[in-house]
Amino acid sequence: KRQEDTDIRKIDVKWTSPKQVLNVFNTYGIDVEDVNANTLLPFRKDEFIDIYIKYKEQAKLSTSYGDKFLQNVDLDNRVRTSFKQILNTGRIASSSPNMQQIPANNKYRNCFISGDNDWVFVSSDYSSQELAIIATGSKDPVWLAALTEGKDLHSVCAELVYGEKWYAAAEEDCAFFVRDAKQKCNCKQHKKLRTNVKSINFGLAYGMGPMKLADTLLISEKAAEKLIKDYFKAFPSIENFLKNLGSYGLQTGHIKTYAPYRRTRWFPEWRGFDTSQKDRGKIERASKNTPIQGSGADMCKSALVLVRDYIYENDYPAKIVMTVHDQIDTIVRTDKAEEWCSIFQGLMEQSTLEIIPSGLLKADTNISQTWEK
Secondary structure, eight states, rough: OOOHHHHHOOOOOOOOOHHHHHHHHHHHHHSSOOHHHHHGGGGSSHHHHHHHHHHHHHHHHHHHHHHHGGGGGGGTTOOEEEEEEEOOSSSOOOESSSSSEEEEEEHEEEEOSSSSEEEEEEEEEETTTTHHHHHHTOHHHHHHHHTTOOHHHHHHHHHHHHHHHHHHHOOOTTTGGGGOOOOOOOOHHHHHHHHHHHHHHHHGTTTTOOOHHHHTTTTTTHHHHHHHHHHHHHHHHHHHHHHHHHHHHHOOOOEEEEETTTTTEEOTOOOOOGGOOOHHHHHHEEEEHIIIIIIIHHHHHHHHHHHHHHHHHTSSSSSEEEEEEEEEEEEEEEEGGGHHHHHHHHHHTTTTTTTTTTTOOEEEEEEEBBBOO
């Protein structure tokens, strides 16, 4: 009797098997065709689904950056990666191992050290790079003013998108309204509204539509459509900017990054009026994305050249060790860290002036004992 009870209670599910997990979910009452994260996101409010997604996320981290990752450590205790510089987006890719996929969480980044007690990390990245590029291209007055005056852009946008709802959500001593500072606040409802608009602000650079926004915010597609509509009503210049980029790519079969580089990305699937509907959507999204992400990539490569040239021409005790999208990481002799921090930041900001002559885009530069985000 006891053995029978034990057999009944025994659950023999291999949670790494998509087929077995799918059977479990279907039996549980979740009607899905696969167990991919994007498919399951709408069901994440269910505790069972949420736990499974978290399990998959942790399992992937363990597989990618657990004991197996140590195979990439060379005999001198250093990790060396390979870079591929020619991508459609203009960005640089890393492989063997892919260091750009190391989680931005400093629990992972801090595991990497300079390898020498006399050297420290000095890292610099652009502050809201893609947002500054969008503001420059669209010439939107609200975006430009917020970024120029150091106001919290996402909160400023949320105020215009939500109007009365934003004002009604303000709590006592809200940092956004104190002396009209328009800074990020801790109001509970403001945080939620700000997150919604922030998702759109950053999603603009990737041609995000209602379906993707709905998945990101865990809301209905209809609610996402309304949110995007309200957003563009508040910012018509940004809507026109993106529409013009999409139209240009569909009409010409290519798109360019900002001046002075004007790097051209051709779309091999383009067939003029005969382009399939599927390819038209792909081209339109890439046409909106490339001038933004691609111009940022042009800027980063320019910064890498400026930093490299300065180090070599001045025989400076610093080395470029890593780059992750809009961040460049160097190591420098400890006694030169403060000096290099100032020089490095100047070079990073110098590289922005070709594309954003207004000087709107700034860099954040920090000294640390370990690799940091």
